[in-house]
Amino acid sequence: MDFLQPSSWQEALDIRAERPDAVPIAGGTDVMVDINFDRRRPGALLDLGRVAELREWGTEAGVVRLGAGVPYTRIVEDLADRLPGLAMASRTVGSPQIRIRGTVGGNLGSASPAGDAHPPLLAAGAVVEVASAARGARQIPAAEFYTGVKRNALEADELIAAVLIPSAAGPQQFCKIGTRNAMVIAVSAFACALHPDRRAVGTGIGSAAPTPRRAVDAEDFLAGELEGSGLWESRGELPETLARAFGERVAAAASPIDDVRGSAAYRLHSLSVMARRAVTWAWNDLRKAA
């Protein structure tokens, strides 16, 4: 197995195009597990660790450009104010060791329905920037990035460059169910973001469908109800019934399976509870901020 170590982004893209048998590796917390368990036997590893651009983040016009190789630990440390939902999710990933290595780019590369970065990216309306040597960069909205169980919209010659995530204009929340209190793969997960600037609600569901997905109907429903009742303006208390109805709509957007980690029924139930609670916390934060 060849170990290819480009030191620049351009070189990385060139190698990606030349070596279709190469598997990109960032933190390696998914790739190495696959290799160790012999689920994958790539002809080469394309190590992205020396591509400096991938490990940087910056802001431009209210949008955070998060390099694909920024590890979770740095997101927790540096971005909890701008990207609270993603930071909360990052805090739940694995153990300290995994958070030091693991990256959002890797989470997107694996595109597991249980990946914790996905729900907050969906809720925030993030866009994935990918690039190839032949065609340059293109942008894919997160909601279109996940195409199937552990499949994504990357072409064979493409790499993920960055994720573009609008800085939070309002409160965000992330919740995840696991049968122990740390180091656990999500049984189900939920993220929500309030966008008071555009009077919109964002959501993301994890581990409860073949791909991470938004609960679009729940988003529209809540935004509409808030509009109709004048709550965006008044910032009055969020009616319990509304939160509950929102939760039910979130659950309705999911299509979970029974597996060894949890039953489909529990996944639906827990989603509705998490969504109700999370939106209430977010709304209360919004009221406090007002």
Added chain:
Amino acid sequence: MSTDTGTATTTTTTTTVPPGRIGDSPLRPDGTLKVTGEFAYASDLWHDEMAWGVTLRSPHPHARIRGIDITEALTVPGVWAVLTADDVPGENAFGLEHADQPVLASEFVRYEGEPVALVAADHPETARRAAKRIRVDYEVLPAVTDARRAMDPDAPAVHRPGNLVRHLRLRRGEENPTAPVVVSLDFEVGMQDQAFLGPESGLAVPAEDGGIDLYVATQWLHVDQRQICLALGMPAEKVRLTLSGVGGAFGGREDLSVHVHACLLALRTGKPVKMSYGREESFYGHVHRHPATMTYEFGAERDGTLVYAKAYVLLDGGAYASSTNAVVGNAGTLGLGPYRFPSVAVDAYGVFTNNPPCGAMRGFGCVQAAFAHEALMDELADTVGVDRVAIRQLNGMREGDLNITGQVIDSAAPVGELLQIVADFPLPPERGEGADPRSLPGAVNNTTHGEGVVRGIGYAVTYKNVGFSEGFDDYSTARVRLEMTGGEAVATVHTAAAEVGQGLITVEQQICRTELGVERVVVHPKDTAVGSGGSTSASRQTYVTGGAVKAACEAVRAAVLERAALALARPAADLRLDGEKIVGSSGEVLTGLAEVLGDDAVEETVEYRHRPTHAIDPETGQGDAHVQFAFSAHRAVVDVDVELGLVKVVALDTAQDVGKAINPDAVVGQIQGGSAQGMGLALMEEIVVTDGHVRNPSFTDYLIPTILDMPPMRIEVLEYADPHAPYGVRGVGEPPTISSGPAVAAAVRAAVGKPLRRVPIRPEHITGT
């Protein structure tokens, strides 16, 4: 002695203890190495010339092997040998109690993961690739994967003549007892795994005499040796074992794993062969805790005094016997807990199925039963309107009582006191506003800020046999040598008793220092060059091997004093060994150890046996089956998010009688670890088996508690010496694993208000989804 690990303080009631001796807590030699990652485990074994062995395992829970074609595997470059059942030179059978398990499957495979063939190659990857090229022609057979179904006369037989491994029938008191209050329940316990951190590993080195030297992580070198000899068709002197670094055991290393396989490959290739399982293979490579289905009924007076108990316990033994027989023995004879019952009818069964084999695991049959009897005790308390602690105290065993096999409890049985201690511990503070999220159910997963969270408290008490029971000749051997080295007295202690992480090496040193008054004690590597040390299981090593080391030291001391008596022309009875001096009756120093020993070494080898135990009556289950009983009680406090079914154990406090704490820190360590393991079974640890297939053979999905699941513990250790045991010790390792789980389950039930008659309790059970 009491310990609060939350604030990391330890106080002991003993007066000052000389450093390094009994009652002190000298640092373990392996401690720092393990924490810094430098400890050499069996998986680190290395030989420059070595080949690597891998195992091909059955993908089917039950199948007939029509044929095995190894030709293609043999052509893989780098492959040294490919072996099947035909290559086993001795008897193709092993087993702890019955040799019913093939070294390599020949005609049938009876569980998923059963070894079928072996490959040795110059690289593990080469060996794995070659193994994939072995063609096994299986005829898949119907599998029996439900223990109740296995009991049906028309169920397919896993073995001839049938699926029953043991039925323990126990009857005592009235035949058809009645009582004004009757409570009953069904309870189910899932399959727990030992989840030791160091997977199975060993290195077999062919020797010039045609024999073999095996370095391996195990729990009992001599019982391994016996089985390897049988399979290799070799005498014991040709099969020599040395213990390698063991990364935890908990019963999972009592049965053979790589042992015979590595030896077969080494003998065939003439090369040292290393075998080392990965995590996934490890889940197939050792036995698990028996899943249990139980039905219990208690009859009582209106005040809660127990009148009778009826219990039905069914243990799924999986495909081979392993130690199912003895586990049924424990579940039957101890399965009603430390209570007084005038009348008893227990039927405990162990059966064969095509599920993974089950055998020894910490708590051994008592763990499963304790969930049932403790849940039913709570039920009884609530039914008669008596406090849950008080009802246990009312019925709790006391010294001098007879247990349900009619055996006298002839040393301390502080059931009431242990319960009182845990009940009197201060309760953890109520959850305040703005609590640290890590202290809530779900922790940083951020599922509640207090919504839905209900607190519950639960109690449980247990007793467990220490040592091997039912007439087993349970002994340990110790060899102790005393000599002068570089002007200093050095004792060398040699036993074959396995150090598996529990701290036996330190205990052996402490005993030698105490008995011989020397500072330097060398612990000889554990091997079969000395007699059996018995099993590192059943909480027995400090008792039995400790007893052997003590006896060997006494013999050495007596021999030294004999020599001194001769030299000094005084009766040996007037002399003492103190420090490195020979001291007379009034304390006067008469001569030095150096003078008495000169260049000689004094060495003694002693076999130590605890009091004999006896088989139980086959019709009534009556008899003095056990040698010693160890008692513990737990109080658990939990916060449950009742809407999401998530649990945070807030406190898990315990009291335990250890007879005598030889090494107080090690005692506390055992109690902490055991409590965590019991809690794990109550809340998360389960090997999920569907139609004979293991669905979660990984630490991704077999969950064990983390630091955010295990609370700091308050631990009170009582030291009521057992007059029959060396130093008064009482086994420590298992009771915490037994009483912690039922206490946690009880606390969850208290919070949720549902019966919850199965463990692990899953979020689905709490939320009814």
